[in-house]
Amino acid sequence: MINDIKQKLTDAFGEPQATALAEAIQGSYVNLVKINDFNELKDLVGTLTIQVSNLTLAQQRTERRVEELAAAQQRTERRVEEL
Known part of the structure; x- marks a missing residue:
């Protein structure tokens, strides 16, 4: 060259x-930076974006479940107090 x-x-x-x-x-x-390198980087960023979205959804489900468990714990404590 x-x-x-x-x-x-x-x-x-x-x-x-x-x-x-x-x-x-x-x-x-x-x-x-070569076009091929840039395209590989774009693909990696796309994959990471999907993974972050999945983690966000999982975190939301976890937070919802923790709230449900906290509510169940409060109900259990009230029942124990009634006994």
Whole structure:
């Protein structure tokens, strides 16, 4: 890849400038987020979103059940007091 870029740049610039520019372009390309990487990240975020939604629903069910248990405990305590 760098040789192709360098060849194209050599036509417009001298050899030292073409080499420097080609190396700079290659360095930037290496650090560039690729489309495939971005798509993988999107997929992971989508999966995490679903998992967080599922956890939210589970937490809501747990909180509802704890409230039901607290109410049942209060009823039990009242019955014990009546005895």
